[in-house]
Amino acid sequence: MTRAVAPIAKDDKIAALAAGLRGGDRRALARAITLVESTRADHRAEANALLAALLPHTGRSIRLGITGVPGVGKSTFIEAFGLHVIGQGHRIAVLAIDPSSKRGGGSILGDKTRMEQLARSEAAFIRPSPAGTTLGGVARRTREAMLVAEAAGFDVVIVETVGVGQSETAVAEMVDMFLLLLPPAGGDELQGIKRGIVELADLMVVTKADGDLLPAAGRTQSEYQHALRLLRPSAPGWTPSVLMSSAVSGKGIAEVWEAVGRYRAAVAQADALARRRADQARAWMWSEISEGLLAALREHEGVRAELKKLEHAVAEGRLTPGAAADRAIDVFLAGAKAR
Amino acid sequence: MTRAVAPIAKDDKIAALAAGLRGGDRRALARAITLVESTRADHRAEANALLAALLPHTGRSIRLGITGVPGVGKSTFIEAFGLHVIGQGHRIAVLAIDPSSKRGGGSILGDKTRMEQLARSEAAFIRPSPAGTTLGGVARRTREAMLVAEAAGFDVVIVETVGVGQSETAVAEMVDMFLLLLPPAGGDELQGIKRGIVELADLMVVTKADGDLLPAAGRTQSEYQHALRLLRPSAPGWTPSVLMSSAVSGKGIAEVWEAVGRYRAAVAQADALARRRADQARAWMWSEISEGLLAALREHEGVRAELKKLEHAVAEGRLTPGAAADRAIDVFLAGAKAR
Numbered sequence: 001m002t003r004a005v006a007p008i009a010k011d012d013k014i015a016a017l018a019a020g021l022r023g024g025d026r027r028a029l030a031r032a033i034t035l036v037e038s039t040r041a042d043h044r045a046e047a048n049a050l051l052a053a054l055l056p057h058t059g060r061s062i063r064l065g066i067t068g069v070p071g072v073g074k075s076t077f078i079e080a081f082g083l084h085v086i087g088q089g090h091r092i093a094v095l096a097i098d099p100s101s102k103r104g105g106g107s108i109l110g111d112k113t114r115m116e117q118l119a120r121s122e123a124a125f126i127r128p129s130p131a132g133t134t135l136g137g138v139a140r141r142t143r144e145a146m147l148v149a150e151a152a153g154f155d156v157v158i159v160e161t162v163g164v165g166q167s168e169t170a171v172a173e174m175v176d177m178f179l180l181l182l183p184p185a186g187g188d189e190l191q192g193i194k195r196g197i198v199e200l201a202d203l204m205v206v207t208k209a210d211g212d213l214l215p216a217a218g219r220t221q222s223e224y225q226h227a228l229r230l231l232r233p234s235a236p237g238w239t240p241s242v243l244m245s246s247a248v249s250g251k252g253i254a255e256v257w258e259a260v261g262r263y264r265a266a267v268a269q270a271d272a273l274a275r276r277r278a279d280q281a282r283a284w285m286w287s288e289i290s291e292g293l294l295a296a297l298r299e300h301e302g303v304r305a306e307l308k309k310l311e312h313a314v315a316e317g318r319l320t321p322g323a324a325a326d327r328a329i330d331v332f333l334a335g336a337k338a339r
Numbered sequence: 340m341t342r343a344v345a346p347i348a349k350d351d352k353i354a355a356l357a358a359g360l361r362g363g364d365r366r367a368l369a370r371a372i373t374l375v376e377s378t379r380a381d382h383r384a385e386a387n388a389l390l391a392a393l394l395p396h397t398g399r400s401i402r403l404g405i406t407g408v409p410g411v412g413k414s415t416f417i418e419a420f421g422l423h424v425i426g427q428g429h430r431i432a433v434l435a436i437d438p439s440s441k442r443g444g445g446s447i448l449g450d451k452t453r454m455e456q457l458a459r460s461e462a463a464f465i466r467p468s469p470a471g472t473t474l475g476g477v478a479r480r481t482r483e484a485m486l487v488a489e490a491a492g493f494d495v496v497i498v499e500t501v502g503v504g505q506s507e508t509a510v511a512e513m514v515d516m517f518l519l520l521l522p523p524a525g526g527d528e529l530q531g532i533k534r535g536i537v538e539l540a541d542l543m544v545v546t547k548a549d550g551d552l553l554p555a556a557g558r559t560q561s562e563y564q565h566a567l568r569l570l571r572p573s574a575p576g577w578t579p580s581v582l583m584s585s586a587v588s589g590k591g592i593a594e595v596w597e598a599v600g601r602y603r604a605a606v607a608q609a610d611a612l613a614r615r616r617a618d619q620a621r622a623w624m625w626s627e628i629s630e631g632l633l634a635a636l637r638e639h640e641g642v643r644a645e646l647k648k649l650e651h652a653v654a655e656g657r658l659t660p661g662a663a664a665d666r667a668i669d670v671f672l673a674g675a676k677a678r
Contacts, residue, residue, distance in 0.1 A: 048662040059656060140661055147659065198569065199538060227566045230537065278654040285653045286633075288664030293632040294625075296672065314624045315617040317398060320486065322479055323387040325627030333635065 014046060018053040021152045029125065029152045036144040037130040039137070051144060054151035059277065061093075061155045062264055063146065065171040067197065068181030070162060073207045073247060075114040077181060078158060080247040082115070084257055085156050086123045092156040093149035094118070096129040097142045097167050125154060136291035139170040143284060146174065172200040173280055176273055177263050178234075179256075180204045182224065182242070184217035198227070202234045203259055209244035209252060217244050236270040238263055297332045306331050353385060357392040360491045368464065368491045375483040376469040378476070390483060393490035398616070400432075400489045400496045401603055404510040406536065407520030409501060412546045412586060414453040416520060417497060419586040421454070423596055424495050425462045431495040432488035433457070435468040436481045436506050464493060475630035478509040482623060485513065511539040512619055515612055516602050517573075518595075521545045521563060521581070523556035537566070541573045542598055548583035548591060556583050575609040577602055636671045645670050 017035075020028030036047040068074050082092045094115070118124045127145060132138040146157050159175055161167040172178045180201035198204075204224055209217035224242045234240050243259060245252030267273040297303050310328060313319035356374075359367030371393075375386040407413050421431045433454070457463045466484060471477040485496050498514055500506040511517045519540035537543075543563055548556035563581045573579050582598060584591030606612040636642050649667060652658035 044665065048659065048665065051659045051662065055656060055659065144659065144661060223569065227569050230562065230566050277656075281653045281656070281660050282650060285650065285660035285663045285667075288660050289636065289667050290629050290633060292664055292668045293636065293671075294629060296668070297628065297632065311621060311624065314620045317394060317616075317620070320387065320390045320394060320483065321620050321624035321627050322483060323390065324624045325631055326383065326387065328624075328628055329631045329635070332632075 011049065014049050014053060018050060018151075021148065022054075022057060024153065026125070029148065032148045032152075033127060033145045036148060037141045039132075047144065051147060054147060057151040058147040059150060061150045061157045062177070062260060063175040064156065064158045064260065065161070065168075065175035065178040066158055066181065067161045067168050067171065067179070068207070069183065072181045072183045074160060074162075074181055076247040077205070077207055077245065078160060079115040079118045080245075080250065080253050081256060082118045082124055082158070083121070084250075084253045086118075086121055088257070090156050091123045091125075091154045092118075092158065093125040093127070093146075093152075093154035094158045094160060095127050095142050095145050095149070096160045097138055097171055098129040098162055125149060125152070134291070134295075135167060135170055136287060139167075139174065140288060140291075143174050168197050168200055173283060176267070176276065177202045177260060182206045182220055184208050184213040184220050198224070200234075202238065202240055202263060203256070204228075204240065204242040205252070205256055206242065206244045208246065208248075210246035210249050235263075235267050235276070236272045237266040297328065300332050302334075303328055303332045350388065353388050353392065357389060357490075360487065361393075361396065363492065365464070368487065371487045371491075372466060372484045375487060376480045378471075386483065390486060393486060396490040397486040398489060400494045401516070401599060402485065402514040403495065403497045403599065404500065404507075404514035404517040405497055405520065406500045406507050406510065406518070407546070408522065411520045411522045413499060413520055415586040416544070416546055416584065417499060418454040418457045419584075419589060419592050420595060421457045421463055421497070422460070423589075423592045425457075425460055427596070429495050430462045430464075430493045431457075431497065432464040432466070432485075432491075432493035433497045433499060434466050434481050434484050434488070435499045436477055436510055437468040437501055464488060464491070473630070473634075474505055474509055475626060476634075478506075478513065479627060479630070482513050507536050507539055512622060515606070515615065516541045516599060519543045521559050523547050523552040523559050537563070539573075541577065541579055541602060542595070543567075543579065543581040544591070544595055545581065545583045547585060547587075549585035549588050574602075574606050574615070575611045576605040636667065639671050641673075642667055642671045 017028055017032055021032050032050060035043055035050060038044070038047065066074065066078060068077075078094060082094065085092050115126060119126050127149075130138055130141040130145070132141065142159060146159065149157055157175075159171050161171045168178075178200050180197060180203070182204055184206055206217045206220045206224075221242045221244055228240055228242070241259070243252055243255055245256060247253070264273070267276070298307070306328060310319065310324040314321050314324045356367055356371055360371050371389060374382055374389060377383070377386065405413065405417060407416075417433060421433065424431050454465060458465050466488075469477055469480040469484070471480065481498060485498065488496055496514075498510050500510045507517075517539050519536060519542075521543055523545055545556045545559045545563075560581045560583055567579055567581070580598070582591055582594055584595060586592070603612070606615070637646070645667060649658065649663040653660050653663045
């Protein structure tokens, strides 16, 4: 990672990198994303400079979040969907967010062969999840990679996440529209969808709606369509619905893209998209500040020694969380003062 | 608030206060809660000392969170429920959490006459929501008031919240069991329950299940009972259900209390309660740290001037949230250093 970024240290290099990826140079695009993914302080400064240069050219894509439990057929759906979208004359970037992933390891999208056809297309750009341990860190890099992809002219950006853990909320907070893929099932099998995810969805898509699974897919669709009646519209002028799709037969793929268009029109009319993005940006800034302060506190030597003791005492009920927090903050700010 | 706390400045006063409320002195209880609700630095130190003294006597209550949209009949239900629980020989404390409330203003529970009968009982203690603007601050004071009430021998603690805003999550994170009150409705009226709340509920209770509203209450019950099939159990060994109640006829009130007992037995068996509380305490400590750091950053003069500009630039897309956050943190930690 470092090697790829080392050559670009000066402002003119940043400008060249920006011009390169704006002009469609895929190597420049890859290097730019590698730069924003780096956690080195000097790289962060360069990344901020690059993003500042790119910012006027961002925001012109529809940002889609896609999640679903392992086995739902996420990558198969995304490939079929992506190829359809490209066929409509669009350019699509697929980014992944998965805090648990190790670069090159078994991370989602780590293995591009999962989307071989899509990966081969000049109109597509597929990027594995950045390495990282904290969701906040991974989310920041994915958000910034999204901006870079937009500046590179990709007008459809998909952020994929595994349907486990907290990452769905992070993704929902960085995209315009959130899609939940549902496996075909019925009756009690339906239980087990992670609590909270259904509520994030602007659109649900039952996958594998073909062959033997068609009846189960139909049951799933009607079950969730019914459950949706108990929820508020996810955005002004938009009520979530449940579609069926088959990557094999291609059935429903076009309908999903049409639904995305309808959603975009609905929220654009209500001016909801602009507000949503401004709110997301403000919220993102504050979560960045919060993450950054917590990271600084965790890295602080004096605090690190103290934290272990405090956490134990709190978990065992020997100390109130409030008192423990006051103590940790005092040590940190005193330490910051002394630095 | 200050006046009430002024007399207790020294350790022996803290000890006396702790002994007083442990002995059932209601004025000591009220003063103790006023102390933990104070935001003055010297009071916080006293509050931490008091809580340290009380901590060994906390945790022996069942902690219930109750929410529902305005008009669902929350206080009517809580009064009927509370009187029933007292009739079973228990002592009940009712705390409220409402970040938007102003002490003495139209806050929930601000007007005790809403629960006149319950408020008159020696076995009940009703406390309005502490004043405060940030949810984190209000939540901390409510959590600590809960500990004080437990030390004072109340073995059932209810934390009430209005069914709007973010406070439900905060309440769910401080209680053992979360109850969602549902208004009797049917068909499309069912729409509009805030997204996310249904997923937090360990138990749902349809209110006003009497007279003309009985059929609608029945529909609501079956609709939600059906929707629950799409969710995971909220705790190991426990599957949420939907009950009906009428504060007027008293119907269903005893059943709700029985359900609380069954829930408690189920989670105790799975040892889930102890783990849940330890996790809550750890999470609470970290949210306290996060809140505290953000508060310190907001209060920092140099940062305050900068923040306005940064937020505007971010909302207007002239600056990336990441770069803005880096800037704010640098100013803050440099400032902390310089202090």
